[in-house]
Amino acid sequence: xxxxYSRDNIIKPTIVAYASGDVNGDRIPDNVYLTGIKTYGxxxxxxxxxxxQNGMTGEFTNITFSDNNGYDPKILLxxxxxxxxxxxxxxxxxxxxxxxxxxxxxxxxxxKVQVLLDFNEYNDLYKxxxxxxxxxxxxxxxxxxxxxxxxxxxxxxxxxxxxxYYANGKLKVPINGFVNPISGLYPVDFxxxxxxxxxxxxxxxxxxxxxxxxxxxxxxxxxxxxxxLYNQNIAIFGxxx
Numbered sequence: 001x002x003x004x005y006s007r008d009n010i011i012k013p014t015i016v017a018y019a020s021g022d023v024n025g026d027r028i029p030d031n032v033y034l035t036g037i038k039t040y041g042x043x044x045x046x047x048x049x050x051x052x053q054n055g056m057t058g059e060f061t062n063i064t065f066s067d068n069n070g071y072d073p074k075i076l077l078x079x080x081x082x083x084x085x086x087x088x089x090x091x092x093x094x095x096x097x098x099x100x101x102x103x104x105x106x107x108x109x110x111x112k113v114q115v116l117l118d119f120n121e122y123n124d125l126y127k128x129x130x131x132x133x134x135x136x137x138x139x140x141x142x143x144x145x146x147x148x149x150x151x152x153x154x155x156x157x158x159x160x161x162x163x164x165y166y167a168n169g170k171l172k173v174p175i176n177g178f179v180n181p182i183s184g185l186y187p188v189d190f191x192x193x194x195x196x197x198x199x200x201x202x203x204x205x206x207x208x209x210x211x212x213x214x215x216x217x218x219x220x221x222x223x224x225x226x227x228x229l230y231n232q233n234i235a236i237f238g239x240x241x
Contacts, residue, residue: 013037016045021077021086023108028055030108032088034073048073048092052108063113066120067102071095078187080116081222082195085109087116089187098209099183117220117227122200123181126218126229130177130204135169136161138177138213140204145229151204151213155239164207177206179216190219197221197230204234212237 017034024030031053036045048070050063070092077086085107092102105117129141136154141147153161165171184201191197198220204213214236221230 011037013047013049016048017073017075019075019077019088022055023052023077023086023088024054024111025083025085025109026056030055032075032077034075034090036068036073043071044095045070045073050088050090050104050106052088054111061108061111061113063106065090065102065104065118067092067094070102076187078196079194080105080187080196080198080227081107083109084194089185091185098180098203100181101183101185103182103185116222117198119182119185126200126202126216128179128202128204128216130179130206130213132164132171132175132177132206134165134171136165138206140179140216140234142216142232145232147232149234151234151236153213175207177204177211177213179204180209188219195222198227 013035015033016036019032020029022029023032033051034048035051036048038045046069048068052061073092076089078089079085080087088106088108090104094100094102103117103119107114107116125144127143131139133139136152138151138153140149140151164175180203182200182202186199187196188199189196200218200220202216204216205211206213214234217233217235218229219231220227
């Protein structure tokens, strides 16, 4: 038994994002597309593909990536390496409850594809420990650069704290939180030299994902052949006075 689909029934990819700029270095603007298959009745897009059209020759180059299904795909062109040629930043919303995003950065200089950043490799590299401590403190340890941060959660309210601590500030039981994979990657030209750095956000969670304690903010800068960690901060939430 088989289904006989006519040509009109075949679902074809459509353009879901577009940008124009010189990405191969010949000083002629190229067309950069994201194409994908839209799910009927939903904003979910499958088989998202990067397609680059050479502005001089009209030839297309197609690039596929591992995590290519999601919502609201976007393209941003900018110089991330300092060679005065636009690179291609792609962002795709996974649609998960953790706000996790898929990010890729490609170079296409001289019509050759090079992966500059893959969010999977970033998530594998930047690992953390989140440990609740006595006296309403949470310790966040960044393993990659061996840095330690202390978050004061004493302003979280009595209902929250009484589930975790005795009245004397001692932990009732050991508790470990976690840091989510990357949920935001923002190009920022911090030193105003025309080359973008990257500001990456990762949510720090306590006992469960909705128990947000703050964010790890990593600034990445291109150095020779890869993005290196240039600066790191922890952002915390305030409390009503």
